[in-house]
Amino acid sequence: xxxxxxxxxxxxxxxxxxxxxxxxxxxxxxxxxxxxxxxxxxxxxxxxxxxxxxxxxxxxxxxxxxxxxxxxxxxxxxxxxxxxxxxxxxxxxxxxxxxxxxxxxxxxxxxxxxxxxxxxxxxxxxxxxxxxxxxxxxxxxxxxxxxxxxxxxxxxxxxxxxxx
Amino acid sequence: xxxxxxxxxxxxxxxxxxxxxxxxxxxxxxxxxxxxxxxxxxxxxxxxxxxxxxxxxxxxxxxxxxxxxxxxxxxxxxxxxxxxxxxxxxxxxxxxxxxxxxxxxxxxxxxxxxxxxxxxxxxxxxxxxxxxxxxxxxxxxxxxxxxxxxxxxxxxxxxxxxxxxxxxxxxxxxxxxxxxxxxxxxxxxxxxxxxxxxxxxxxxxxxxxxxxxxxxxxxxxxxxxxxxxxxxxxxxxxxxxxxxxxxxxxxxxxxxxxxxxxxxxxxxxxxxxxxxxxxxxxxxxxxxxxxxxxxxxxxxxxxxxxxxxxxxxxxxxxxxxxxxxxxxxxxxxxxxxxxxxxxxxxxxxxxxxxxxxxxxxxxxxxxxxxxxxxx
Numbered sequence: 144x145x146x147x148x149x150x151x152x153x154x155x156x157x158x159x160x161x162x163x164x165x166x167x168x169x170x171x172x173x174x175x176x177x178x179x180x181x182x183x184x185x186x187x188x189x190x191x192x193x194x195x196x197x198x199x200x201x202x203x204x205x206x207x208x209x210x211x212x213x214x215x216x217x218x219x220x221x222x223x224x225x226x227x228x229x230x231x232x233x234x235x236x237x238x239x240x241x242x243x244x245x246x247x248x249x250x251x252x253x254x255x256x257x258x259x260x261x262x263x264x265x266x267x268x269x270x271x272x273x274x275x276x277x278x279x280x281x282x283x284x285x286x287x288x289x290x291x292x293x294x295x296x297x298x299x300x301x302x303x304x305x306x307x
Numbered sequence: 308x309x310x311x312x313x314x315x316x317x318x319x320x321x322x323x324x325x326x327x328x329x330x331x332x333x334x335x336x337x338x339x340x341x342x343x344x345x346x347x348x349x350x351x352x353x354x355x356x357x358x359x360x361x362x363x364x365x366x367x368x369x370x371x372x373x374x375x376x377x378x379x380x381x382x383x384x385x386x387x388x389x390x391x392x393x394x395x396x397x398x399x400x401x402x403x404x405x406x407x408x409x410x411x412x413x414x415x416x417x418x419x420x421x422x423x424x425x426x427x428x429x430x431x432x433x434x435x436x437x438x439x440x441x442x443x444x445x446x447x448x449x450x451x452x453x454x455x456x457x458x459x460x461x462x463x464x465x466x467x468x469x470x471x472x473x474x475x476x477x478x479x480x481x482x483x484x485x486x487x488x489x490x491x492x493x494x495x496x497x498x499x500x501x502x503x504x505x506x507x508x509x510x511x512x513x514x515x516x517x518x519x520x521x522x523x524x525x526x527x528x529x530x531x532x533x534x535x536x537x538x539x540x541x542x543x544x545x546x547x548x549x550x551x552x553x554x555x556x557x558x559x560x561x562x563x564x565x566x567x568x569x570x571x572x573x574x575x576x577x578x579x580x581x582x583x584x585x586x587x588x589x590x591x592x593x594x595x596x597x598x599x600x601x602x603x604x605x606x607x608x609x610x611x612x613x614x615x616x617x618x619x620x621x622x623x624x625x626x627x628x629x630x631x632x633x634x635x636x637x638x639x640x641x642x643x644x645x646x647x648x649x650x651x652x653x654x655x656x657x658x659x660x661x662x663x664x665x666x667x668x669x670x671x672x673x674x675x676x677x678x679x680x681x682x
Contacts, residue, residue, distance in 0.1 A: 145414055146594065149531035150366060152383070152434045156441040157535040164448045165506045172455040173502040176481065179462040186467050 354612050356605040364525045364597050367415060369396035370439045372522035380442050384408060384417060385433040396436070408432070443524035444532070447513045455509070484508050488650050492657035500656055503543060507536065508649040515593060515641030519634065527644070528593035530586070537586035540652045545578070548659040581655055585648060592644050596637040603630050 287293045370378040379397040386392075398405035402412060409420045419430040437445070454473065461474035470478050484505055489497040514526040526532055556574050559567075603626050611619035 145365065146361075147530055149529075149534050150434070150438075152436050153366060153438065153440055153444075153529060153531035154535060155435055156437070156444055157532045160441075160444045160448045161506075161510060161535060161539065164451060164510060165503065167452060168455060168506050168509075169502040171452070172459045173505055175459050176455070176462050177485070177498075177501060179466060180478075180481070180485075183467050 354605075354608045356602065356609060359605055359608075360598055360601045363601050364528060364594055365415060366438045366440045366524070366529060368399055368410060368417075368436055368438055370442055370524070376522075378442075380437045380439070382408075382417070383435040383437065385435060386419065386430055388430065439524045440526050440529050440532070443517060443526050444514070447510070447517055447526065450517075451509055451513055480508070480512075481505060484649060488646075488653050492650070492653040493660065494657065496660055500543070500547075500653070504649050504653055507540075507652060508645050511536070511589065511648055512641060512645035515645060516638075518593060518597070519637055519641060525594065525597055527589055528597055530590050533586045533590040536589070536648070537582035540585055540655065541579075541582040543652070544581070544655045544659050547656060549662070551661060552659045581651075585651060589644050589648055592640055596633070596640055600630055600633050600637065603633065 286296065368382055369380050372378070379395045382394055382396050382399065384392045392406065392408075394405060399408075399410050402410070404420055404424065407419055407421075408417050409424070409426070410417055411426075417432050417434050417436075418426040418428075419432055420426055454477065457472070458474050458477045461470065461472050465471055465474065485497075485501060488508075489501050489504055493500055511527055514532075517523050518525050518527060556578070557571060559570055559574065562570050606626055607619050607623055610622045
């Protein structure tokens, strides 16, 4: 039973020891320790929050970049397409133009050639006539150098040209 | 989910262990009683196991670390007629009488004796001696102040950084008490009680661990020590009780009126049973652990007496293995009992400061975190 009967002296010392310990530790240890624990936890929490915020901002920025990139890409495509169309159009236009120009030049050349030929033919005709006349004159002059020949010619002529 | 499961298992094993150990101890004590009787019958000079164990778990004037190594401590006595007297416990050595005082060897009580050596029961002697337990108590206080002072300095040094040194060992315990004991049970007002709970936890833990050292005192296994802790817990709980707590006590809601004459006395008894259970649980667990270890070691000496030195040597390895195992359990119990005392105290405070029956406390603790109070 002695085990179960508290000793007055030990009761006293325990009250003194525990009470003293509590009041000393409360102001001397627990307050600063708990405060710095709390401070550290808040620091960690704010750091985590900041990291999360930054991560979200990065994600938003990345999405923005993607959007910009996609926009730029589509713009580039549009420009390229436009340029190609223009080029095609230009080529087609110049081909048409060249074709028509060539045709015109050809026509013109053909016409000129025609004219030249006609002029040539006309001149040739004239020259042949002149030449024939000269030859005829020369022949006539030679034929008609004596009297008998002249008479004969006249006779022939008269004979051939039957007057109606 | 898995955390709460683990916690439940832990708590369950804690409670089973805390009820199992005293049961075992009772068994052992019973056994010893028999042995002692047998030996008493045989020889007066022989080894008395019961006496040996009581000597080790009880308080004494002076601190005997081992046989022949005794630290003499101050004896402080107060009597109405002579006032305060202080002298060394060396003066009580070998049953000597000093200044008319004598220690009864059996009970350890100091009595006034007359010249003939007869105890004078009319004089009440108030014994405020620094006994072995009181010295160990003061030592633990000094140790705690030194350790927690070092922890505080370490906190100041590693401001906001990661813990180093002794802080790494103590900080998880502080966090455990704050996050697993105080916050779930006390709700948003936990900060007010945290210094008290931490002091209780570290005081009990330190003294439990000191008590495991060879030659040390059995401080937390002393009823005076646990009684003071329980009485303080009683005052902390009831002085912080709010309107709901007292209303619940005198007018429990949802109880039929004809049950009130039964319920109200039970509630009032419960008020006192809670601290008493705290007192006895800690005292019994720590004392029981010491009794078991001492009985095991005592077996060697019993064997020596009954079967000679050879039997004793032969038995020693077995006993040592068992003692080692029990010491490991005691190490667990040291932490466990400090935790249980703190946990139950915080639950009692929690029930006293609770606003209503809303267990949520408005800070988002789910039901899994609420553990039903165990008386």
